[in-house]
Amino acid sequence: MSAPLRAVLWRILQTVPVVFGVVVISFVLTRALPGDPAVYFAGAMADAQSIEEVRVALGLDQPLWRQFFLYVGDLLQGDLGNSISTGQPVLTDLAMRLPASLELTLTALLLACAIAIPLGVLAAVRQGSWVDHLCRVLVTAGVSLPTFFTGILLIYVFYYLLGIAPSPLGRLDFIYFEPPRVTGFYLIDSLIDGDPETFFAALRQLILPATTLALFTLAPIARMTRASMLTALSSDYIRTARAAGLSGAMVLFGYAFRNALLPVVTTLGMVFSFVLGANVLVEKVFAWPGIGSYAVEALVVSDYAAIQGFVLAMALLFVFLNLVIDLSYTLIDPRIRFAAK
Amino acid sequence: MMLSIKDLAVGFRTRRGEVQAVRGISLELAKGETLGIVGESGSGKSVTSFALMRILDAGGSITAGEVTYSGIDLRRASERDLRTIRGREISMIFQNPRAALNPIRKVGHQIEDVLRQHARATRGNAREKAIQALRDVRINDPEARYYAYPFELSGGMCQRIVIALALACDPRLLIADEPTTGLDITTQKAVMDLSQELIRERGMASILITHDLGLAAQYCDRLAVMKDGEIVETGPAEAVFANPQHDYTRRLVEATPRPDASVRSLLPADRRPPELEYTPSDQPLLEVRDLRKTFAGKAGPVHAVKGISFTVNQGQSVGLVGESGCGKSTTSSMLVRLLDPTEGQILYQGNDLAQIPAEQFGKHPLRGDIQLVFQDATDSLNPRHNAGDCIAEPLRRLAGLRGKALRERVEELAELTGLPANLLSRFPHQLSGGQKARVGIARAIALDPKFLILDEPTAALDVSIQAVILNLLADLRARLGMSYLFVSHDLNVVRLLCDEVIVMQDGAIVEAGPAAQVMTAPAHPYTRALLSAAPRPPERVLETEPLAEVQSAL
Numbered sequence: 057m058s059a060p061l062r063a064v065l066w067r068i069l070q071t072v073p074v075v076f077g078v079v080v081i082s083f084v085l086t087r088a089l090p091g092d093p094a095v096y097f098a099g100a101m102a103d104a105q106s107i108e109e110v111r112v113a114l115g116l117d118q119p120l121w122r123q124f125f126l127y128v129g130d131l132l133q134g135d136l137g138n139s140i141s142t143g144q145p146v147l148t149d150l151a152m153r154l155p156a157s158l159e160l161t162l163t164a165l166l167l168a169c170a171i172a173i174p175l176g177v178l179a180a181v182r183q184g185s186w187v188d189h190l191c192r193v194l195v196t197a198g199v200s201l202p203t204f205f206t207g208i209l210l211i212y213v214f215y216y217l218l219g220i221a222p223s224p225l226g227r228l229d230f231i232y233f234e235p236p237r238v239t240g241f242y243l244i245d246s247l248i249d250g251d252p253e254t255f256f257a258a259l260r261q262l263i264l265p266a267t268t269l270a271l272f273t274l275a276p277i278a279r280m281t282r283a284s285m286l287t288a289l290s291s292d293y294i295r296t297a298r299a300a301g302l303s304g305a306m307v308l309f310g311y312a313f314r315n316a317l318l319p320v321v322t323t324l325g326m327v328f329s330f331v332l333g334a335n336v337l338v339e340k341v342f343a344w345p346g347i348g349s350y351a352v353e354a355l356v357v358s359d360y361a362a363i364q365g366f367v368l369a370m371a372l373l374f375v376f377l378n379l380v381i382d383l384s385y386t387l388i389d390p391r392i393r394f395a396a397k
Numbered sequence: 398m399m400l401s402i403k404d405l406a407v408g409f410r411t412r413r414g415e416v417q418a419v420r421g422i423s424l425e426l427a428k429g430e431t432l433g434i435v436g437e438s439g440s441g442k443s444v445t446s447f448a449l450m451r452i453l454d455a456g457g458s459i460t461a462g463e464v465t466y467s468g469i470d471l472r473r474a475s476e477r478d479l480r481t482i483r484g485r486e487i488s489m490i491f492q493n494p495r496a497a498l499n500p501i502r503k504v505g506h507q508i509e510d511v512l513r514q515h516a517r518a519t520r521g522n523a524r525e526k527a528i529q530a531l532r533d534v535r536i537n538d539p540e541a542r543y544y545a546y547p548f549e550l551s552g553g554m555c556q557r558i559v560i561a562l563a564l565a566c567d568p569r570l571l572i573a574d575e576p577t578t579g580l581d582i583t584t585q586k587a588v589m590d591l592s593q594e595l596i597r598e599r600g601m602a603s604i605l606i607t608h609d610l611g612l613a614a615q616y617c618d619r620l621a622v623m624k625d626g627e628i629v630e631t632g633p634a635e636a637v638f639a640n641p642q643h644d645y646t647r648r649l650v651e652a653t654p655r656p657d658a659s660v661r662s663l664l665p666a667d668r669r670p671p672e673l674e675y676t677p678s679d680q681p682l683l684e685v686r687d688l689r690k691t692f693a694g695k696a697g698p699v700h701a702v703k704g705i706s707f708t709v710n711q712g713q714s715v716g717l718v719g720e721s722g723c724g725k726s727t728t729s730s731m732l733v734r735l736l737d738p739t740e741g742q743i744l745y746q747g748n749d750l751a752q753i754p755a756e757q758f759g760k761h762p763l764r765g766d767i768q769l770v771f772q773d774a775t776d777s778l779n780p781r782h783n784a785g786d787c788i789a790e791p792l793r794r795l796a797g798l799r800g801k802a803l804r805e806r807v808e809e810l811a812e813l814t815g816l817p818a819n820l821l822s823r824f825p826h827q828l829s830g831g832q833k834a835r836v837g838i839a840r841a842i843a844l845d846p847k848f849l850i851l852d853e854p855t856a857a858l859d860v861s862i863q864a865v866i867l868n869l870l871a872d873l874r875a876r877l878g879m880s881y882l883f884v885s886h887d888l889n890v891v892r893l894l895c896d897e898v899i900v901m902q903d904g905a906i907v908e909a910g911p912a913a914q915v916m917t918a919p920a921h922p923y924t925r926a927l928l929s930a931a932p933r934p935p936e937r938v939l940e941t942e943p944l945a946e947v948q949s950a951l
Contacts (some may be wrong), residue, residue: 183455292453292496298452298513299491300562301484304476310510311499389501391544 067382071375073127075368079131080380083124090102097140114140124348127364128382136368141354149350154200154369155240156227157339161332163243163262165324172274173320176281176314180289191278198275207268207341211284214264221262224342232257236237265342269335282324284316291315317388325381398603399463400426400449400570405462407448407626413934419445421462426570431593433605433613433634435649437624437859438830442606445623446572449790450489451479466570485515488563490592492575494753498547505531507541508565515566527565528695535591552721554765556759562590564599571603573598577612577842579718582886586930589616608859608945610653613936614638622646638934652864654889654918655753655934660871663864663893670695673875677896681744682880683732683848690743690752692725701727705903706739712873713882716891716912718927719901723811728901729850729884733769734758765795765844772853774833778825784811784832785821788839810839811878815869831862837868842873850882856889867893888927892916900924907911 094111095102102110111117113127130137144379179191214221222229227242232254235245242258288294291314298306336348348364354362385392407419419441426432434804436442441844447453449471451462452768463602464471466487474482499507508527516611518526535559547555556576563571573592576586577593593616594605609615611633613620620637622630622645622939630643641647652663661669689703702724709715719725730736732743734755743750753761758861768791771777778787788807794800798806811818825833834854841849851870855863871894874881891898891912898915900908900923908921 176732178665199713291497292491293495295447296489296491296497296559296562297499297510299450299483299489300514301480301482301512302510303480311502315499315501389547391500 064388065381067379071379074375075371078368078371079128079364080124082364083127085367086363087120087123088122088359089358093140093358093360096357099124113338131368136365138355139359139362139365141357141359141362143168146361148345148364150365150369151240153345153350156344157332157335157348159227159241159243160262160265160269160338160344160346161328161335163266164331165232165328167266167270168274168277168327169324171270172278173281175364176278176320177285177308179278179282180285181308183286188282191282195275195279198271198273201271201339203268203272203335205343206271207265207338208269210264211341220255222262224261224264226345227261227344228258229261229337231286260274265338265344268338269331273331274326276323277320281316281320284319285312288312288316314388318385321381321384326376329377332373333370356365398425398429399430399467399633400424401463401465403463403465405445406460406462407444407453407457408460409454410456410458411721417460418457418626419448422621422623422626422628423633424621424628426604428569428602430619431596431603431617433617433620434608434623435607435613435620437608437649437861439625440623440624441626444626445576446489446574446604446606450483450487450572451476451484457538462518466899481515484563484568485566486512486568488568489574490556490559490563490576494576494577494580495547495550495552495560496667497559498555498562501545502549503544505545508558508562508587511562511565515565530561530565531558533564533595534558536561551584552580553588553835555733556580556584556588557591560588560595562593567599569601571601572606573603574592574606574914575608576605578608582888583720583930585612585932599657608934610638610649610860611655611932611934615932621708622649624663627840631636643870648861652860653934654860654863654887654890654893656892658889658893660867662895663880664868673872675871675875677711677880678711680711681708682713682746683709684742684744684891685732686744688728688731688743689736689739690724690731690736691739701904702731702738705901705904705906707899707909708905709880711847712878712880712897713897714883716898717882717901718886718888718891718897718898721899722903724904725901726852727904729769729882732882733767733850734761735765735769756867765791766846767848767850768844769845769852770837770841770854772835772856774830774854774857775825777837778833780825783822783824784816784828784836787825787836788821788843791843792841806843807839810843811835811875813842815865816840829862830858832866833861834858834866835941838866838869838873842877842879845877846879848880848882850884852884853886854883856885856887869895887931889931890915897931900927 094107094114095118098107113183115123118126127137134147138144139146139149145218175187175191175194177187182188189299211224212223215224217391228234235242235249235254238245238248243255243262246255246258294307294312297311302311333348335346336352337343339346339349347369351363351366354366402422402424404421404423405419406417406421407418407570408415409563426431434442435446435754444453444457448459451471459472462472466482468542469480471482504948505524508530509518509523512523512526528539529545536542536554536557547558550558559595571592577588577590580588589612599640605617617634620634621628622637622643624645630637630641630646637646638650641650648665651665654663661672685708686706687704688702688706689704692699692701705728706929707715717725717728727736731738734750734753737755738751741751743930745767745931748763750758758764782790785807788810789803790808792803807821808818811821814835816832816839820828820832838854845880852869853881855866858866867890870881871885873879881894882894883891895912898910899906900915900921902923908924910916916928919928
């Protein structure tokens with residue numbers, strides 16, 4: 057047990073330089089952005105002196121290296137600074153908004169997997185059948201339709217025409233109260249609170265944006281599942297298994313699917329990281345108070361602390377995600393376990 | 398009859414219409430009998446076995462004929478019935494054992510899967526029975542091996558596992574499809590002897606499918622020779638081998654390397670040009686002195702080559718023989734300067750090539766002098782380059798030829814290696830194995846090398862193609878005066894071309910000397926083991942055609 061544990065610890069240790077690099081780069085990049093926050097926050101009527109006062113108040117009069125050390129020092133104490141546009145600590149802002157994005161992304165991914173993986177497996181098993189063609193159509197549609205378009209289309213059909221979806225304005229209709237905060241995920245928090253009404257209200261709000269995102273993420277997952285299943289099914293060990301008289305289900309799931317899973321997990325990781333950063337469009341369309349729209353707003357006003365906080369949070373999330381993916385590799389494939397020792 | 402196949406035909410649907418892989422073959426197999434199906438690639442021998450197990454690849458189907466096993470019509474049996482027959486009545490073992498096992502499942506669990514499927518074991522005793530199955534195939538420490546993954550085991554060990562898997566449910570018929578291709582010769586013998594013993598012990602019938610006529614003749618009672626989806630000859634193994642009736646069988650028998658053959662005698666009797674004059678000089682071309690290679694391994698350094706010394710004279714052919722892992726490939730990589738030795742000298746015409754780092758040797762003027770013919774003709778050709786481009790590559794890079802001169806040289810090389818000029822515009826996947834081997838040879842001799850390393854150049858080829866390529870190599874040596882280092886695991890092949898033989902084991906030379914002497918009076922026990930592991934087909938009637946007649950026929 058100690059060898060795998062050591063491998064995991066080593067893997068975590070390897071992320072330290074990555075995180076440090078992200079801190080440096082995000083700091084330098086935000087300073088390199090055009091625009092002067094002091095000018096912006098001093099207001100339109102400000103004169104040179106009041107701009108200078110704002111600059112001192114924000115600590116921007118210090119030399120760059122000094123600013124960096126102050127920033128890292130704060131960071132080590134868990135202080136991400138205050139956002140100058142919302143006036144709140146960045147940590148509070150992120151804690152509010154990150155769960156919203158995560159809830160949306162995770163639901164979308166679960167939905168995408170639930171459809172894409174069985175679809176890909178079926179398409180591979182019945183190559184050339186209608187399932188295969190359906191898979192191809194969905195994949196093509198998924199990649200070629202931009203999310204803001206599918207989002208608006210879904211709103212038009214289900215909210216405007218049919219009227220079965222709630223108004224696309226955030227995570228919860230205004231007649232409901234936010235559930236008491238435990239995880240920040242409304243679906244989970246409302247269940248913990250024992251409030252099914254809020255749960256369903258949150259779910260109704262979630263369905264359209266999650267479907268929009270799922271349609272987009274479904275394509276690469278389905279395609280990879282189909283391709284890796286085809287490879288697995290044509291391999292020698294499947295022939296051995298069939299020649300030994302193993303049942304169809306055993307051959308398909310016990311032998312072929314587990315072998316096909318590795319590339320699918322890789323794709324899943326890539327899709328997840330990509331979507332988490334790129335779902336700004338969906339958040340905008342559905343007025344979702346997520347981290348993507350927060351970052352864009354911060355970027356527009358050169359809100360250094362907020363941008364740095366966002367980049368850092370994303371980096372940590374990716375590092376964590378990669379760790380989870382690497383660990384799931386070792387669970388699936390013993391050959392990797394061997395190499396890691 | 399236990400198994401009877403009548404007029405079986407198998408077709409595959411492809412983009413270019415239906416292809417007939419098996420065209421109406423009939424076979425019978427009695428209880429306890431061992432039948433060998435022999436043929437070259439594309440003869441339909443494997444397809445026949447897949448068809449009777451009904452595990453054909455997508456697109457393949459039985460188009461005509463009957464397959465009856467103990468009164469059961471296998472062609473019309475339902476998938477559910479077949480599942481109880483597969484593994485319990487008829488089992489198969491396959492070529493490339495490592496790929497034939499699920500790479501991410503413990504071998505013990507794979508055996509359990511089969512036992513549980515056929516209700517030979519319960520959840521409670523499956524482990525015990527799986528270990529017993531491993532013990533039956535003479536695996537040391539079966540309790541520990543039970544938890545191994547295929548990648549942790551050697552090729553021979555994997556094949557034992559595959560055999561254990563196939564025999565776990567006591568089937569009555571075992572079909573072995575090229576069970577030893579890709580295994581070392583001593584492993585081949587061990588695996589074949591083991592399966593023969595188990596088959597006899599349990600009174601099973603078996604079918605051995607192989608391209609190796611010698612192997613089939615040694616282990617089978619009866620042989621069926623297949624060509625282009627048809628059976629051309631059947632009969633008792635000794636009779637077929639000793640006195641082949643059909644032309645094709647005769648060609649196969651002749652092309653099989655054996656101790657008494659010369660390189661020309663592998664060719665069909667009516668196609669044997671006279672052997673070309675060939676005289677090696679006693680001037681040394683390449684001297685290897687105390688060559689060592691140590692790799693940094695996970696568990697300490699690995700000594701791949703432990704200080705070997707030998708000499709190759711000008712125009713001489715030296716065979717380097719040994720089993721996988723003996724260091725022969727590492728040695729050839731160092732000699733061809735793709736790998737830096739840890740220690741030692743490689744004196745080529747007095748220059749120590751070991752002093753020139755491998756990365757810089759590509760630009761060295763001697764690069765053209767030392768060339769390599771790769772083992773896998775397919776993988777060593779760029780799939781996006783046509784045959785002509787492949788041959789032209791070294792001429793363009795190292796000789797600086799362009800335009801007309803380049804084209805003429807490529808055509809000249811194609812002619813020299815017997816590659817029809819109209820194939821030069823084809824891509825590797827459009828060429829046959831023999832044609833790809835010719836492209837690889839033409840590319841290697843493009844720069845008129847003086848020293849050519851042949852790394853198992855015929856290992857992946859059918860015997861009849863191997864015969865042609867070996868003759869081509871013999872002719873090229875006589876015409877161009879090259880020295881060869883012929884790396885191979887097959888002593889019978891090495892002996893055909895080489896004057897001297899070096900036998901390697903565990904990174905060291907255990908025996909070296911004139912080929913005839915090493916082959917007939919081996920001094921080292923390892924050489925003797927290698928020689929005795931080679932399949933020993935029954936004695937055959939030697940051809941007594943007078944030489945004059947052969948020559949006049951040309």
